[in-house]
Amino acid sequence: MSYGRMHRKEDARFIRGRGNYTDDVRLPGMLYGAILRSPHAHARIVSIDTSAAEAHPKVKAVITGQTLAGLGLAWMPTLSQDTQAVLATDKVRFQGQEVAFAVAEDPYSARDALELIDVEYDPLDAVIDARKAMDPGAPVIRDDLEGRAGNHIFDWEAGDRARTDAIFEQAEVTVAQDMLYPRVHPAPLETCGAVADFDKVTGKLTVWCPTQAPHAHRTLYAMVAGLPEHKIRVISPDIGGGFGGKVGIYPGYVCAIVGSIVTGRPVKWMEDRSENLMSTAFARDYHMRGEIAATRDGKIQAIRVKVLADHGAFNGTAQPTKFPAGFFHVFSGSYDLEAAHCEVTGVYTNKAPGGVAYACSFRVTEAVYLVERMVDVLAAELNIDPAEVRMRNLLKPEQFPYLSPTGWEYDSGDYPKALRLAMDMAGYDKLRAEQADKRARGELMGIGISFFTEAVGAGPRKHMDILGLGMADGAELRVHPTGKAVLRVSCQTQGQGHETTFAQIVGQELGIPADDVEVVHGDTDQTPFGLGTYGSRSTPVSGAATAIVARKVRDRAKIVAAAMLEASPDDLEWADGKWSVVGDPSTGKSMAEIALAAHSNLELPEGVEGHLDAVTVYNPPNLTYPFGAYICVVDVDPGTGQVKVRRFVAVDDCGVRINPMIVEGQIHGGLADGVGMALMQVMAFDEDGNHLGASFMDYLLPTAIECPAWELGETVTPSPTHPIGAKGVGESATVGSPAAVVNAVVDALRPYGVRHADMPLTPANVWRVINGDPFRTDLAIP
């Protein structure tokens, strides 16, 4: 009833310029902070002189690591059980690291103050190439950590090593490929920032900041700063895009809070674009070696992977604590294998912390890229069409629920149907014929396929927590006497349209228009606890909580309706959005009628107190597993190496679609991400650790020119574990699309004998490949 295409409720304010983003927050007496950052990737701090800055007439405070050390706040915990410097005390460990914080009466004066701070550095050798991080004699980055001699962080493995190795020894065919998923950055158009307001009289701290996880932030502030949790209010207002880059707590947030405590006035801090690109959470940076064992007719038997993971100077990856490589071990993908095994080693380098960000579903992105590239390498080795190799290996519908060789229980799917649909939409056979004609004429055209299985909606509490906080989400639903409802949820939209979609879920369950449901979110004083919006978890977890709390309200309404109808609740049925006596629709009571009665003096059964409001917590029994089949068609200019994405066909199955318009919009955005990562985006560094992509002049993002008109298709396989059969879709296209683009480019370059080329496939990189230069996989310099 309420599902379907519906204009978004949130649009009314955004099209008028009346959104309320963090930088739009203005408080009386507000001061402005700015951060001084390190110009070096690795250096010892000899001295910091702030006297000239403090003498500036408009400067109210200058805070350094020493100031914070006095408060016990120089270091803070990360989401991966490491520590991170808030302001550096001993050394700087990446270019752009936070060194000092100046607070002034206006933002320009705060920037002026930074020019007046004199820091003396003693530069040290930097570790930039992750493959050299564990070399004997490599500079030790984290000499602050007791008992840590080198730059090694962790070793982790999943799957059955012995069984996998045994299959490889006997295999008819094996292929291997090294590949780098380069460091990229989600680059939401709104940078990070915060407004902190500490009220000395009440002891209450209010923080506005664009966080995807407001409740987690509040709890961490309580744990880190020792402030009582009920005296902390985190408000996440409108967010100008997050994509995973706004999950963690950044040093600037802590600085703004300390600034407010020190000055007694509200303090706003907003980073600029270079600060955003240089210091906030990057994504990927996985050096991978994949291997496949198969039969000669293309049946894949086993896959094994070794990964070297570059985590930067502080291990700040954001994922369920048990899984240091996130969900990378879902790398067996969409295929029916006998065995799989992966080993992941994490190391420190002199780069910014992060790693899990950018719509990656906790590294499912890297896993899908690995397996989908490897399947194409196998197809090339066997000279079988890549679509055919996939068809021979895809899981079959009757195999679900399917337990993967690394322990995932895929919930539902019809994979061959999705791939066939994508091939039909693309006109696959015709494209191959066209390609053959073009090759004969020396023209370069490529067709790339990617089939992905996502793992989203973290997650079951017994397996998943972040720093001990289980990943269940609350929801509260009030129904007012006139039948209008207010839903309160813990997740926080960054553009996904929760105010609309979640209202539609309530509307569907209660038989009321979605317009009659107000969704409250992004304010820890106003909403129940939950872990936030990332990993495509809003609909799988908070959406499920919403459906269940609405059903609780509906159950309460049943008792009231029974009293109204002077019938037994057992004799009522829910039909057409009303409670009515079984078989007699004319007795139907709408939610508005029931709500009014529930608040009236109507006599209710013993023990029923009235009203309809309900509260719930949803602990997901399993993840959900969206999937899809993507086909990309590219033309490559052999003279310049320029890649043009001509077509992109995307068939997605995310289970039940609540608002198909919003779902399609999410997919469009993710596809653009895939084109960007495959062709343009990379965060490169020189050997001294200078960031070579620290502005949008150098870190290139796709525009409307690089993006084709997306061609979308859908299949619907409901999730059996989710109360409304939905699976989540926010990250599917970002996860699935890069491999399709790269596979298409590599396919185009087949006449040159190319089997693999690393992202980003910029004109320069493609030109090198065409001209026989060994392709650089080390620094991924465009």
Add this chain to the structure above:
Amino acid sequence: MRITVTVNGQPYTREVEPRLLLVHFLRDELGLTGTHWGCDTSNCGVCTVQLDGVPVKSCTVLAVMADGREVTTVEGLERDGELDAVQKGFVECHGLQCGFCTPGMLLTARWLLDRNPDPDEGQIREAISGQLCRCTGYENIVRSIRWAADASHSQEARQ
């Protein structure tokens, strides 16, 4: 320096630092926070406003350069309670998600349709190619602007 800038038809006189950027003048001096700031380098275009009817990136224009000139921001698109066709188009075709690039996109779209009431897809893509959107993959922005063009035609036909 003392400057007078006409913004959305209303003249404002203010004393400003010579280095003040137009985007900060609009946001901080006039409280018109619909114009956003995103990159410092004129690449992202979320700060796009019209200066004497031409889209400019207000992070790369000094406020003093707007002295004596007319600025239109997103707040000036709605007239007498009636949304501009481009605003309606973005709602109709889901041309926005997080909303951060939207004001700049709307002002460029309005400029395009003023110059070319019947743009094709390629012309629309070219017109917005100096602005970034991280959410929509541009598809629905293109459709939104095309919707506005069609809506304007049908309105003219009715008149």
